[in-house]
Amino acid sequence: AQKITQTQPGMFVQEKEAVTLDCTYDTSDQSYGLFWYKQPSSGEMIFLIYQGSYDEQNATEGRYSLNFQKARKSANLVISASQLGDSAMYFCAMRAFISSGSARQLTFGSGTQLTVLP
Amino acid sequence: GAVVSQHPSWVICKSGTSVKIECRSLDFQATTMFWYRQFPKQSLMLMATSNEGSKATYEQGVEKDKFLINHASLTLSTLTVTSAHPEDSSFYICSSGGLAGATYEQYFGPGTRLTVT
Numbered sequence: 001a002q003k004i005t006q007t008q009p010g011m012f013v014q015e016k017e018a019v020t021l022d023c024t025y026d027t028s029d030q031s032y033g034l035f036w037y038k039q040p041s042s043g044e045m046i047f048l049i050y051q052g053s054y055d056e057q058n059a060t061e062g063r064y065s066l067n068f069q070k071a072r073k074s075a076n077l078v079i080s081a082s083q084l085g086d087s088a089m090y091f092c093a094m095r096a097f098i099s100s101g102s103a104r105q106l107t108f109g110s111g112t113q114l115t116v117l118p
Numbered sequence: 119g120a121v122v123s124q125h126p127s128w129v130i131c132k133s134g135t136s137v138k139i140e141c142r143s144l145d146f147q148a149t150t151m152f153w154y155r156q157f158p159k160q161s162l163m164l165m166a167t168s169n170e171g172s173k174a175t176y177e178q179g180v181e182k183d184k185f186l187i188n189h190a191s192l193t194l195s196t197l198t199v200t201s202a203h204p205e206d207s208s209f210y211i212c213s214s215g216g217l218a219g220a221t222y223e224q225y226f227g228p229g230t231r232l233t234v235t
């Protein structure tokens with residue numbers, strides 16, 4: 001079984017500053033992927049960044065970077081130079097990879113509501 | 119990237135009626151679709167996994183006779199909420215399945231907001 005824990009229900013950050021959203025996970029799978037999604041008030045799920053369990057380097061996508069610490073089972077999202085449009089709910093998720101067979105679903109954390117202050 | 123559409127985007131229905139939500143993959147073949155439900159201020163909870171041409175697999179606690187899932191083709195999966203009640207009011211999101219070994223090939227539909235009065 002997989003479990004994702006996000007301990008920050010709400011976070012505030014000043015515009016143009018950086019913010020870290022915490023995510024820890026638990027799994028018995030050897031191969032897995034970690035994801036971050038942004039969900040604005042419209043409800044759409046916007047993919048932000050992905051990290052594979054065997055990736056040696058931390059993933060980066062523009063202003064988003066993932067601080068992956070495998071031994072600690074953490075996959076924190078760092079948003080640099082926050083913008084007002086970053087205000088949204090952020091979900092950490094994971095999916096196990098299997099060598100064969102059908103697709104696997106994502107398991108989501110409880111989410112963090114980020115508010116960027118002007 | 120790939121696109122998944124959902125219809126309707128929002129629906130209001132009376133208690134006791136049934137509502138069908140369609141999820142279409144527009145430019146790829148989705149052999150697997152996942153259906154999630156999200157209550158306000160909460161996370162996405164997996165309801166069921168549908169595979170093209172076979173019966174859906176439901177998560178524990180989800181009534182399969184109430185939430186009927188049909189995946190008759192590689193581009194269309196439907197969720198029917200039968201005899202809807204106010205407690206079924208929620209945001210329903212479908213997602214295509216990522217293949218084994220793939221990375222972030224998980225495409226979400228825009229969601230359907232269901233309100234049962």
